[in-house]
Amino acid sequence: MSGGVHPGVDRRALVRAHDVVVRGVLPDSPLSVGNGRFAATVDVTGLQTFPQLHPLPDAGGGPAGTMLGTLAEWAWHSDPNPRGFRTADAERVLDTPHGPATYVDMTRGADGRSADGLTAAEAWLRANPHRFDLFRAGFTVDGRPARPHELYDAEQRLDLWAGTLTSRVDLAGRLLEVTTTAHPDVDALAVRVRGDLRGIGVRLTFGAASTSWNLARDDSRPQAHSSVLRRTAGGHVVERRLDATSYRVDVRTDGDVHGAGAHAVDVLPRGAGLDLVLVPGLGEPSAVPGVERCLADSGAHWAAFWERGAVVDVTGSRDPRAPELQRRLVLSQFTTALHSAGTLPPAETGLVVNSWRGRSHLEMHWWHAAHFPLWGRADLLERSLGWYERVLPRAQRTARRQGLPGARWPKQVTPEGEETPSDIGPFLLWQQPHPIHLAELVRRSAAGTPREAEVLRRWAPLVAETARFAAALPVPGPDGRLHLGPPLVPAQESWADVRESASDPAFELAQWRWSLRTAAAWSRRLGAEPDPAWERVADRLAAPRVRDGLLAALDRDEPTRRTDHPSMLCASGVVPATGLVDPAVVRATLHDVLADWDWASAWGWDFPAIAMAAARAGEPNLAVDALLSPVAKNRYLPSGHNHQTPVLPLYLPGNGGLLAAVALMAGGWDGDGGRHAPGFPADGSWTVRAQGLVRSP
Structure with a gap:
């Protein structure tokens, strides 16, 4: 639990102060019950x-x-499927460092395709x-x-x-x-x-x-x-x-x-x-x-x-932005519990409207639900974490089709775990470590209690199968290090056009090292020796590329593209410090991103991601600035929803990311030096009262 706990927070009064009151019609901000x-x-x-x-x-x-x-x-x-289309009808074999591998690909503009560039099979599978x-x-x-x-x-x-x-x-x-x-x-x-x-x-x-x-x-x-x-x-x-x-x-x-x-x-x-x-x-x-x-x-x-969850109270702060942050914290807890706490990894728009036809996006699952155990409500995450157990055989088949052991987790899926044809999704990697990270947060929430052993036993098979694939994927290079090689698309999807030559994205390298070491620690906690490949691979991973003192998105002779997600900052923010990245480089990259990123192309979770990187880098003022950045994609409606665009009127990864970031900033993280609320400025402008937060890794 977080240090610096302050007694006496009136939870009911804090919550009820943010009851939503609507007078007249707010077109983009209707309210839900659920x-x-x-x-x-x-x-x-x-x-x-x-x-x-x-x-x-x-x-x-x-x-x-x-x-x-x-x-x-x-x-x-599902619409009628008279031609019996199956996922296999969208599979394509590509060359990889491990040999030929099968992906549920989608290549636009090829012969025999419709006006929108899709084959009949791809069109049906994407819609149903x-x-x-x-x-x-x-x-x-x-x-x-x-x-x-x-x-x-x-x-x-x-x-x-x-x-x-x-x-x-x-x-x-x-x-x-x-x-x-x-x-x-x-x-x-x-x-x-x-x-x-x-x-x-x-x-x-x-x-x-x-x-x-x-x-x-x-x-x-x-x-x-x-x-x-x-x-x-x-x-x-x-x-x-x-x-x-x-x-x-x-x-x-x-x-x-x-x-x-x-x-x-x-x-x-x-x-x-x-x-x-x-x-x-x-x-x-x-x-x-x-x-x-x-x-x-x-x-x-x-x-x-x-009453049972954590509470963060910043209402005594001098910073004039504190009331808005408090409103967002309260309403984000409500809206994620209402829309992101089911037995499926949720859609980006929860149960309000469809996005991607209601499909789960597994790379977003961390952003939807990682905050639940950090705020003392691990059971709300475990509901959807169990989905991975149910679809594990499909993920194992995907790994085998690509010549590797373990389970490879897809990106955009049906409720049964079937992968959706895409020219991006099957090549993303950053959803792969999520089950390990999420399970570790559940364990930390139970640490020191009898339930910790139960959590370890329950989720150990999921952690192990996820780690088996992760350990087998990197390939040796002439430098003696292990590399994440093509085909891949990094979290910053604006690099999708170079998927067949992309390698070593900064965020994913850090994820790989941390998750493999975490999987090994799980085995030891259960009294078993871990698979020796897990730590061996973690130790031999290549470091992310640094160019002109800044963290590059990929290992490429090309400047960082300044659109979409600045995901290189997640290498020491969302993911704890792993030793792969110099803290001074992270700090310089943080300032560089904030200087002139294309914020119109960013997404709601980017702002809490930046806040976490800033907090770990010792820049608490920038952490708060990022959380409350006055740009369109970081706007929170009267309903509490994070608005993105007219066709994407709410975006729950923004709400969940906000809660995860504040859990880290107010509750602290391993190696933070023990200061109370280390992610908030210590100049007296912020007064943070926190109860029940679980310390972040």
């Missing part, structure tokens, strides 16, 4: 009444969608499966959908301590109070409406699935799906079918339920109030809780979440 596996994103009415007021441009240039919807980590659909929107629920007025001009007044509050939204609206002259929440254990959306309900109802609507890069629903093809309402012993159910995908939505209410068209169901109140619980699922629900139970269980769940 449980990490399921979420509903709603507008200021507490439902999804006005999707057109929260537009989401289609990344492919088609009609716009909306940020409002209901998503679950289990809700996936895709996550889809389960339902939308919105208010009706006198039997038809409410209209935006009928929203006269609105105020909405997100109670972070209870996970509940309270919305007070004047809708068509009726004053309504709407309470919205999600159950913490059941995928259930609960809504309570009170007030003047004359002519007011709730309509559920259903759409087809979309293969768009970022849209989850397609309303232009009503013939592509079916919705059947029937009565059950406990209420009603809507049976849904989209091609081969079937699911159900159980409807429990004290109102009246009846069909309102091919893909719509109306729920009408019988009196001055309406309670409604909607439970989507793939099979019969074990139980459908009522609204009162959902509210009580949500309140207990979120109170326990805040």
Whole structure:
């Protein structure tokens, strides 16, 4: 745990001070309720009444969608596959230092390809499966959908301590109070409406699935799906079918339920109030809780979440940016628990909207979830860490196709671990050490307790298989050192065009050394001798290239490209110091990056990455400056989400990265000299009270 613990932080007051209050419509900042596996994103009415007021441009240039919807980590659909396309149909054999190796490649512009440069197999595999929107629920007025001009007044509050939204609206002259929440254990959306309900109802609507890069629903093809309402012993159910995908939505209410068209169901109140619980699922629900139970269980769940985790309080600081940092810290804890704490490595946009059709990006898993154990909530990471165990056989097959032992972890994957065809993803390396790093953070959170032995036993096979591949990949060079050779794409993807000659990216070299040594330490903690190759390879790795006193991105006779991620700084920031890089070189590189990087091309996690490098380099002022850099990709909306672009309206790796960086800056790291909050300036401008943080490696 962190040193310099300060007692007396009023957790409830600190959290509730950052309850989100919305007055009117904020188009890019709707709020969500959920449980990490399921979420509903709603507008200021507490439902999804006005999707057109929260537009989401289609990344492919088609009609716009909306940020409002209901998503679950289990809700996936595939278009019919009459030609039986398989991942093998996108495989390509390339020459590597280990001999011919198979990659799920995508080479644009070759003969026989479509206008967008993809073969039919590549196009189908990239689009399928895709996550889809389960339902939308919105208010009706006198039997038809409410209209935006009928929203006269609105105020909405997100109670972070209870996970509940309270919305007070004047809708068509009726004053309504709407309470919205999600159950913490059941995928259930609960809504309570009170007030003047004359002519007011709730309509559920259903759409087809979309293969768009970022849209989850397609309303232009009503013939592509079916919705059947029937009565059950406990209420009603809507049976849904989209091609081969079937699911159900159980409807429990004290109102009246009846069909309102091919893909719509109306729920009408019988009196001055309406309670409604909607439970989507793939099979019969074990139980459908009522609204009162959902509210009580949500309140207990979120109170326990805040009480058991770490806390960082900077509200006593003189720096005028402290209130904004505090807001981001509180809201990032909530939003990552809501969207990044399921059993799958999350999508970059969580359960709000799709990005990459809802696929997991494993290189982002660290940024989504590394903070959970550092903030005392390791169990929230272990949910998705277990996914690697489930898909381990696929990762082992990938390694064997490339002539190597162990498990090679892909980049962009389906829920079953199938790799997506890409001209970049299969050649990335920096996701490979993540399972070791994440498992080590879980172990550190349990260090010195009886659970540490349990953690070591549970994750040791995953650590070992990951390390086996990592140790086998580097190849000897004429200098007697071991090198990471082509084909590869570094974390700074702007080098993708040289993938067949790229070698020795700085960040990845440091990752390789640290993770292999960490894997060896795990074996010793279990009383076994590690594979001797692990430390031998770690010790023989080449050092990153240094040019003019600065850390180069790759070992190339070409200046560093100053776009995308400045990932060379992660070699001593995200990754602890390994001895591969001179601290003075890191410090000089830090100043060089900050001088003139192309920030418009950077991404939300780059700013906490820079902060971690600055903190370890002894530049705490620059660490804080990086976290709060006033550039577009580092903007945090009223909802707490890190906004990137109109088609990527939120980016959870930014939120998770912020929490990981502050855990390091406030909680310290191995070898920090023991100073309290070593990543914050010690000039009196910052007062940092921290409880429960786990020390970073």
